Amino acid sequence: MKKLINNPDNIVDEMLNSMVLAHPEYVKRVDGCDVLVRAGGSKGKVALVSGGGSGHEPAHGGYVGKGMLDAAVAGAMFTSPTPDQVYEAIKACDGGEGVLLVIKNYTGDVMNFEMAAEMASDEGIRVEQVIVNDDVAVENSTWTTGRRGIAGTIFVHKCAGAAAEAGKNLDEVKAVAEKVIANVRSMGMAVAPCTVPSAGKPSFELAEDEVEIGMGIHGEPGTHREKIRSAEDTTNHLLDKILAEGIYNKGDKVAVMVNGLGGTPLQELYVCNKAVAERLEKEGITIAKTFVGNFMTSIDMEGYSVSLLKLDAELEGYVNAQADTPAFKML
Amino acid sequence: MASKIYDCIACIGNAIIENKDFLTDLDREIGDADHGVNMARGFTEVLAAIPQDETDLGVVLKKVGMTLLSKVGGASGPLYGTAYMKAAGVVAGKTEVTLEDGKAMFEAVIGGIQMRGKAVKGEKTMLDALIPAQEAYNAAVDGGDDAVTALTKAVEAAKEGVEFTKTIAATKGRASYLGERSIGHQDPGATSATITLECIRDFIAG
Numbered sequence: 001m002k003k004l005i006n007n008p009d010n011i012v013d014e015m016l017n018s019m020v021l022a023h024p025e026y027v028k029r030v031d032g033c034d035v036l037v038r039a040g041g042s043k044g045k046v047a048l049v050s051g052g053g054s055g056h057e058p059a060h061g062g063y064v065g066k067g068m069l070d071a072a073v074a075g076a077m078f079t080s081p082t083p084d085q086v087y088e089a090i091k092a093c094d095g096g097e098g099v100l101l102v103i104k105n106y107t108g109d110v111m112n113f114e115m116a117a118e119m120a121s122d123e124g125i126r127v128e129q130v131i132v133n134d135d136v137a138v139e140n141s142t143w144t145t146g147r148r149g150i151a152g153t154i155f156v157h158k159c160a161g162a163a164a165e166a167g168k169n170l171d172e173v174k175a176v177a178e179k180v181i182a183n184v185r186s187m188g189m190a191v192a193p194c195t196v197p198s199a200g201k202p203s204f205e206l207a208e209d210e211v212e213i214g215m216g217i218h219g220e221p222g223t224h225r226e227k228i229r230s231a232e233d234t235t236n237h238l239l240d241k242i243l244a245e246g247i248y249n250k251g252d253k254v255a256v257m258v259n260g261l262g263g264t265p266l267q268e269l270y271v272c273n274k275a276v277a278e279r280l281e282k283e284g285i286t287i288a289k290t291f292v293g294n295f296m297t298s299i300d301m302e303g304y305s306v307s308l309l310k311l312d313a314e315l316e317g318y319v320n321a322q323a324d325t326p327a328f329k330m331l
Numbered sequence: 332m333a334s335k336i337y338d339c340i341a342c343i344g345n346a347i348i349e350n351k352d353f354l355t356d357l358d359r360e361i362g363d364a365d366h367g368v369n370m371a372r373g374f375t376e377v378l379a380a381i382p383q384d385e386t387d388l389g390v391v392l393k394k395v396g397m398t399l400l401s402k403v404g405g406a407s408g409p410l411y412g413t414a415y416m417k418a419a420g421v422v423a424g425k426t427e428v429t430l431e432d433g434k435a436m437f438e439a440v441i442g443g444i445q446m447r448g449k450a451v452k453g454e455k456t457m458l459d460a461l462i463p464a465q466e467a468y469n470a471a472v473d474g475g476d477d478a479v480t481a482l483t484k485a486v487e488a489a490k491e492g493v494e495f496t497k498t499i500a501a502t503k504g505r506a507s508y509l510g511e512r513s514i515g516h517q518d519p520g521a522t523s524a525t526i527t528l529e530c531i532r533d534f535i536a537g
Contacts, residue, residue: 053405075404076365076369076372076404077365078363079365080404080405080406082400082401082402082404082408083400083401083409084400084401085401106505107448107503107504108404108405108406108408108409111406111410111448112404112408112409138508139510144503144507145503145504145505145508198368199355199365199368203359203363216508218363219363219364220363220505221508221509221512
């Protein structure tokens with residue numbers, strides 16, 4: 001393992017402190033906690049709190065700022081933050097209008113955030129939650145853990161964040177978040193595995209010419225492995241799965257996110273995006289907005305995911321609304 | 332001198348820490364390769380946090396639960412944290428555990444884990460070790476066995492439960508993403524739960 005680190009155990013702490021050093025106009029750290037909140041506070045509006053294991057940067061600390069999150073909780077690498085940390089985040093940004101928790105659908109995240117919500121509710125803070133489950137690589141089922149939350153989560157931050165910024169109340173902001181969750185689907189693939197620094201070795205192995213389709217953002221298994229194909233063929237395969245959901249039809253308008261997993265160059269992401277644009281044109285689906293970049297990474301994993309969000313007038317407005325955070329700016 | 336409950340927790344903690352790599356390797360097969368790392372981090376904190384001379388079982392077990400809850404993260408933190416806090420509730424104010432207390436602790440611990448994790452037996456989780464262990468323990472106590480014998484039967488049942496997890500597909504937790512491909516691998520959570528029971532048995536057996 002070759003990594004630019006000092007000590008694997010200190011990465012999260014050093015990163016959070018450094019984000020404050022780099023972006024003091026945006027974020028500050030809650031004393032003694034792995035929580036970033038807006039430097040200027042969040043008074044007078046519904047607060048959005050998200051978070052999860054570290055290793056997905058810029059998620060989630062990079063999205064703390066105007067038009068997106070009010071607080072981000074960072075767990076250990078790929079490990080959900082603990083209830084006391086989430087609770088501190090809720091307390092730090094509740095301005096009296098209530099708090100919406102945006103949780104990615106993983107067993108640990110859901111349990112830890114729910115326990116924090118119970119603790120905060122006991123103190124009279126109004127807390128609601130939504131669970132993002134956009135990954136179509138996982139079979140959906142009500143009696144299993146269900147689909148994972150991946151890059152589509154950024155659209156929830158963006159739209160619910162814009163609604164909160166516009167002064168909507170907690171129920172309205174939650175409804176926007178739920179509308180996004182109902183209309184966003186994603187699927188990813190890995191070209192090469194990631195290495196968790198404390199483990200020191202890759203989390204799985206792929207042969208030189210092999211890729212894993214449907215890979216999760218912590219290296220969870222996908223649907224299958226196959227020989228690597230062209231960017232166009234691979235992108236079309238991911239889109240086949242997403243379009244098979246039946247949500248996106250001819251005449252619909254969508255926002256697209258082509259998300260890098262951390263180790264794939266931007267040029268390849270643009271090559272993949274071209275395939276998305278061409279396919280959606282062929283399907284008669286209009287792209288209203290495209291985001292290409294590293295939004296929800298998996299440390300140094302090579303690969304990408306594609307997300308589609310179906311837009312109505314309300315969501316289109318929120319997708320295009322102003323946002324100003326360390327990692328996401330729309331002016 | 333350290334209290335007996337401190338020594339018992341230290342026995343569990345040290346066993347979890349010794350098995351850090353083993354548990355992490357099991358988790359790498361079907362999860363996200365952090366069960367041992369997270370549990371070892373939690374118990375290192377536990378051993379530093381709990382008072383060595385406190386004899387109130389409820390106080391010590393609650394501290395163990397709160398520490399695991401705030402230091403482990405993932406799914407194991409809330410599940411083990413809840414388990415120890417539920418056990419604490421049964422023995423609050425007590426300095427000794429009777430055979431009947433043991434029954435009540437199994438009941439509270441399993442109930443707490445089911446409430447938090449929304450899982451049932453047969454989903455390839457720690458419950459697949461704990462529920463058979465509970466059944467074996469209760470039957471042994473009802474049959475007149477002493478604590479060491481009853482706990483030995485519980486440990487044997489838990490170990491069989493761990494073996495059983497190799498034969499089934501996961502429907503809860505990260506291993507559920509593997510579906511049928513999780514068959515053949517033993518569940519890390521069932522394994523750490525069994526290690527815990529073994530430590531309690533060994534400690535009581537002296």
